Amino acid sequence: MATGRCLTAMSDTSHTMADADPGSNGQAPNLMPADEEFVPVITLPQGYTVTRYLKEAVRKIGGCAHQYKKHNGNPPETAEVKGYLEFLEAFLPWLELEGDAIMTPTILSQTNIRNALNVMSNPAYKCPEDIAARAKRIFDRFEEEEWGADREDKSGSEAATPISPTQPARITDYTYTLTRPPPPEHPIWGLKGIMHGFLNQPTASRKVNYVFDPRYAHEKRNCKVFGHNGLTPGDWWPYLKVALFHGAHGMSMAGISGSATEGTWSIVVSGSSKYKELDQDLGDTIWYSSDQSHENEDPLIIPSRSNMTKSLHTSYKNGKPVRVLRSSGKSYFAPTYGVRYDGLYTVVDVDTKKNAKGGLFEQFKLERRADQDPLKGICLSSPTPQQLADFDRVKEGY
Numbered sequence: 001m002a003t004g005r006c007l008t009a010m011s012d013t014s015h016t017m018a019d020a021d022p023g024s025n026g027q028a029p030n031l032m033p034a035d036e037e038f039v040p041v042i043t044l045p046q047g048y049t050v051t052r053y054l055k056e057a058v059r060k061i062g063g064c065a066h067q068y069k070k071h072n073g074n075p076p077e078t079a080e081v082k083g084y085l086e087f088l089e090a091f092l093p094w095l096e097l098e099g100d101a102i103m104t105p106t107i108l109s110q111t112n113i114r115n116a117l118n119v120m121s122n123p124a125y126k127c128p129e130d131i132a133a134r135a136k137r138i139f140d141r142f143e144e145e146e147w148g149a150d151r152e153d154k155s156g157s158e159a160a161t162p163i164s165p166t167q168p169a170r171i172t173d174y175t176y177t178l179t180r181p182p183p184p185e186h187p188i189w190g191l192k193g194i195m196h197g198f199l200n201q202p203t204a205s206r207k208v209n210y211v212f213d214p215r216y217a218h219e220k221r222n223c224k225v226f227g228h229n230g231l232t233p234g235d236w237w238p239y240l241k242v243a244l245f246h247g248a249h250g251m252s253m254a255g256i257s258g259s260a261t262e263g264t265w266s267i268v269v270s271g272s273s274k275y276k277e278l279d280q281d282l283g284d285t286i287w288y289s290s291d292q293s294h295e296n297e298d299p300l301i302i303p304s305r306s307n308m309t310k311s312l313h314t315s316y317k318n319g320k321p322v323r324v325l326r327s328s329g330k331s332y333f334a335p336t337y338g339v340r341y342d343g344l345y346t347v348v349d350v351d352t353k354k355n356a357k358g359g360l361f362e363q364f365k366l367e368r369r370a371d372q373d374p375l376k377g378i379c380l381s382s383p384t385p386q387q388l389a390d391f392d393r394v395k396e397g398y
Contacts, residue, residue, distance in 0.1 A: 038178040039199060040090045041211050050102050054111040057095075060087050061116040061135075065125040073126030085128075092134045093214035097244075099138065100251050103148035114139070114147070134217075144224075144259065146307060177201060181213065182398040187390070189398045194238050194390050197245045200397040210239065210394075221247025223257060223265055226320045233343035233372055234382040236335065238391050240268070240327065243339045249325055256291075258311030264347070266323035267366075268339070269331070278355060281331045283375050284368040286324065286345065288312070289361060296359030302352060303361065312364045316347040322366060333379055337391050340382050343372045 064084035067075040075081045108114055120127050121136035142148075179199045182189030189195045197216045201209045221230065229247050237243040241252055249266045250257035258264035267288060269281055278294060280287035290312070292303040305313070315322055321344035326334050333342075349365035368375060383391070 037180060039181050039213060039215060040086075041094075041177045041179050041199060041201065041214070051107050051110050054107065054113050057087075057091055058112050058116040060084055060091075061120050064088065065119045065122075065127055068127045069125045085131075088131055090214060092131065092138065093212065093217040096134065096138050096141075096217060097212045097220065098252075099142060100145070100148070100254075103142060103145075105147050108147045114142070117142075179211070181215070186398050188393050188396075194387065195242065195394060198242065210241070212241070212245075216245075220245050223247045223250035224259070226263065226265060227323075228344065229265075229323065231323070231341050233341060234378045235341040236338055236383045236387055237340075238338045238394055240325075240339050243325060243341070248323060248339075248341050254308065256308035256311065258308055258315070260307040260310035260314060262311070263315035263318055263320045264308075264311040264322045266325060268325045268327055269334075270327045270329055278353075278361070278363070281326075281333055283333050286366045288364045288366060290363065293359075293361030293363070294355055295357075296355065296361055297357045299354065299358045299360055301360060303359075305362075309362065312347055313350065316350055316364065319346060321346060321369065324366065324368075333375065335379075335383055337388065338383060340378070342368075342375060342378060344369045 064081070067081050067084070117135045117139040119125055121132045121139055123132070125132075127135075179201050181199060182193075182195075184191050187193055189198070189200060195210065197213055197219060198210045199213045201211050223229065223244065225247070231246065231248055235246075235248070237246065237248070240249065243249055244252055249268060255268045255270060256264060257266045269279065269286060269288070278289040290303070290309040291306045296303045324342050324345045325339055326342055327339045328335050328337050345366040345368050347364050348367050351363050351365070352360055353363050355361055
């Protein structure tokens with residue numbers, strides 16, 4: 001199984017646990033107080049792996065679908081049905097945003113999440129239209145991405161590694177953190193702030209985690225678009241996850257986002273990734289290495305091409321533009337902090353080179369398109385002094 005270019009150094013908005021009260025009779029707790037001062041954010045129970053948690057979700061999805069089909073789309077408003085709906089209200093937005101970071105073929109085979117999403121979106125089960133539509137959108141996305149085939153660790157260790165929470169939690173069928181949202185006018189976390197779309201979730205260890213705000217799932221822009229996708233070169237975000245929210249990139253744990261048949265939508269040039277010794281960032285010209293380029297030891301055979309590497313080959317053939325993002329690092333062209341969109345590039349060449357182990361790998365040459373603001377000016381002006389000041393205030397919370 002091929003492994004995609006991993007950006008673990010950029011995964012700085014991890015989720016952790018907080019206390020969760022069990023609902024009565026094993027049902028989900030009331031998630032939203034009457035004054036709507038809190039937002040329900042789904043979290044992993046203590047000692048749970050992603051695999052185990054998705055298995056719980058599959059069971060709840062199956063129960064919900066069964067009730068709606070049994071009652072022809074109008075099940076009684078029992079505690080059981082309400083619990084299913086409350087669970088899905090938080091779970092589906094979480095899976096939609098986090099799926100690219102957690103899904104692998106191993107997790108797929110161990111959880112049956114594929115069948116669960118397919119059932120929920122099947123009109124025969126008469127599930128609520130908004131839930132069915134979201135389930136179908138998530139299902140279609142995973143299908144296109146081959147359920148994370150390019151991101152699976154060879155050892156499959158992710159599925160077997162428990163998540164270690166910072167606080168103890170009572171194990172229940174559903175585990176939520178009720179997180180207080182920011183004031184709409186907050187300069188950093190509000191509707192016009194650099195962290196809009198995310199919540200500040202403190203933990204017992206005083207470590208802060210930035211989690212997706214499910215209230216704004218409808219604002220998350222689709223990244224599967226060639227071209228600027230509504231962005232302007234020089235746009236800047238404090239973290240890669242925020243860039244994903246705005247449709248700049250599609251993977252929080254991989255540097256390439258694309259389709260083997262259509263081409264590459266975007267890449268991230270990271271000065272702190274394990275590829276920094278192989279990639280060459282010359283500004284208007286970039287030499288970008290393929291997956292596993294640092295691992296191969298065979299001097300004659302290049303590694304098996306992942307779908308993301310294939311997407312770069314497709315872009316080389318069809319000439320479609322590729323969005324290039326740069327994350328903070330030691331590169332002269334990298335932003336001081338955060339992630340910046342530097343415009344459209346074209347894949348103009350592909351070559352083979354050898355790594356430090358003598359292994360053969362492919363490297364793609366990308367050139368910046370001429371009809372854009374000069375990169376030098378973008379590097380000098382983005383991030384702005386105000387954005388840097390706002391970045392320093394992110395950890396203050398709200």
